[in-house]
Amino acid sequence: MSGIVGGLGSPDPSTVRRMLTHMRHRGPDQEGFWASEEVVLGQNRLTTMERTPGPLPLRNEDGAVIAVVDGQIYNFRELRARLQAHGHTFRSRGDTEVVVHLWEEHGPELVTRLDGVFAIALYDRRAGRFFLARDPLGIKPLYGGLQGGTLYFASELGGLLAATDQVEEFPQGSCLVRAVQEPSQPLTCLADQAQPYWDVPTAPPDITDPQAAVAGVRERLRRAVEKRLLARVPVGVFLSGGLDSSLIAALARQLTSRQLHSFAVGLAGSDDLRYAARVAEALETVHHEYAYDEADLEEALPTVIAHLESYDPALVRSAIPTYFAARLARQHVKVVLSGEGADELFAGYAYLRRLDRQRLQRELRAVTAALHNTNLQRVDRMTMAHSLEARVPFLDLEVVRWAFRLDPSVKLRGSEPVEKWVLRKAAEGLLPASVVARKKAKFAHGTGTSQVLQAIAARRISAEALRRAQQQAASRQTGMPLVRSREELLYYRLFRERFPQKAVLATVGRTRSVVPGELGEEGLGQGAPA
Structure with missing residues (x-):
């Protein structure tokens, strides 16, 4: 597994290096970095598949396709054999190198050939195209954000925030293709411009036996x-x-x-x-x-x-x-x-x-x-x-x-x-x-x-503090979200100490599998999902 970072537009290489440093825990075994005027790519890797890992970032034979990949490709041996039969040459014995060669064969459709988990950033220098993708269920993380017209991306918010305060989650089961020079449209909200390629099955169940x-x-x-x-x-x-x-x-x-x-x-x-x-x-x-x-x-x-x-x-x-x-x-x-x-x-x-x-x-x-x-x-x-x-x-x-x-x-x-x-x-x-x-x-x-944890929160957060926080949330003037218990308020305060940026709040998922009373709700209460 890895931490991947980068930028598209006019990225600052030193900024991307700082982003990479913030996520060294994701891959302490190997580091790779590549930069041009329009694209910067970086990766920290945790080696689990190769005794002597190949160079980073990943490259095709002539270096025209460059990629960083966080994840694991479980069908890489089958894919590798097919690609070699089509004349592709590999630099390593690892699983993720298949990505750059699949791009040459299939372009963005490569995601439909992968059996695994992944977050991918790829630059095709010859075609002048940039590609981002995330696995179907979002098992591997990916975030992006704009800074002065440049898109920065990273595996974790902590890395991305070294470049921009405007952050959002890249959608699971989606990919994004952009022209590097003279893009056809300005890059704005990632969620709006990413194209879904997979979703949770919706067909009626057909097995009753x-x-x-x-x-x-x-x-x-x-x-x-x-x-x-x-x-x-x-x-x-x-x-x-x-x-x-x-x-x-x-x-x-x-x-x-x-x-x-x-x-x-x-x-x-x-x-x-x-x-x-x-x-x-x-x-x-x-x-x-x-x-x-x-x-x-x-x-x-x-x-x-x-x-x-x-x-x-x-x-x-x-x-x-x-x-x-x-x-x-x-x-x-x-x-x-x-x-x-x-x-x-x-x-x-x-x-x-x-x-x-x-x-x-x-x-x-x-x-x-x-x-x-x-x-x-x-x-x-x-x-x-x-x-x-x-x-x-x-x-x-x-x-x-x-x-x-x-x-x-x-x-x-x-x-x-x-x-x-x-x-x-x-x-x-x-x-x-x-x-x-x-x-x-x-x-x-x-x-x-x-x-x-409930006892810790009861000791550190008073009932009055919770009441004031709930009043602030209800007033809708501070932008503070609703907190339903002293425990949640404690976590929220610790979170905001580390992440004071307002945009980060929109990335926080809310657990649905909660029933009333499970988390010790106080004051405003909470209903279970329907």
Whole structure:
């Protein structure tokens, strides 16, 4: 994985170098930089695929096509073989070099040939065209902003803000092609000018047979895990002891001949630590634990929010244990597998039980489409903060497409609906029965983190301070967003200390999978999504 930066128009190379320095944690192993009058490209890389990585930025044979890529291309060997058969020559054995050669063959359509996660910036000097793209679900981040007519872009807001205060998120599943000289139209809002090439499936579900649903999930998830075990370096697993991460760990254990390291965190005596130890023993992983306390949480909070680039309370709550798990994992591996995405695809959240069939299908699409700046942002930022690469098998596009073909009746099943029924059946025989049957517990709850964070906020934020903040938000004169609890106000203040720029507020995603009372709302309250 990497951090990518650059500029289009009249970019200042020294500014882009500062942007790159801000994101060195994303790729401490290698740095590359290239500059012309119209385009500047930079990249920090974390090497996981090559023993001796090729030069950065990436180039085609004659250097006319130059690119920086953050991500992992899982079908690169197949693509490489086809490109070599068409006469292309490669400089490295890595996965992302296929991008520059695919551009020569297919232009912007290259994104439809990639099986993987990516943020791409590419300059075709011969054609005078510039290209930006982001993977279908937004697993890899990308932001852009204008400064004096020049477009700057970066993997993280912290890097981009070294160049401009006018920032916005580049849309997931979209790409942008621009003429470098004499563009046909001025570059303004990225969201308006980026062209979508993928969206969450909208066709009506057509699979109602439970056995077919289970078999399809098991086979596609197995292939997804197998792809993501591809690495030169050891691969580990985050293990909360819940169904999702445990199923990923069980499949990974079957598919690798190496030792499999697993990582669990939480308050001493928490459910996650207890269940994770049980799974680790059953799977015979090399298991690592870290038990944190209230002082650890309070000390880490400003750092976590600065890296997270959000103050969404549900996201911050789950980011804290993810941060500690990533720190623990990086002591042993460079790559981890995570169970992210299962709840959104297979109906894992409690509030979904009260929705009828049609509303459930719409809500699952909505929460999946929103992952790019909620849970996926958390996983990316917390792992990259420790120079650790996270891979998410549940969000393999084959798994996503299959999940949306499944009728809701095989996701929530029974008179008292059991969440993620199809996943539980897929996990039978692979995991201890107590883990297969374990009810959904959000990461912050299973680790015991939620109540401690609420107590910290109650100590640091008074009820009067919350009331004043809510009045300011209601007046609409200060531009302050609504905050619903003392906990959220604490996170908001820490966020604004790090990100005082007004435009940054529009990039903050809001977690939909929250029910009334879950976050200790006070004063104005909050309703669950419909």
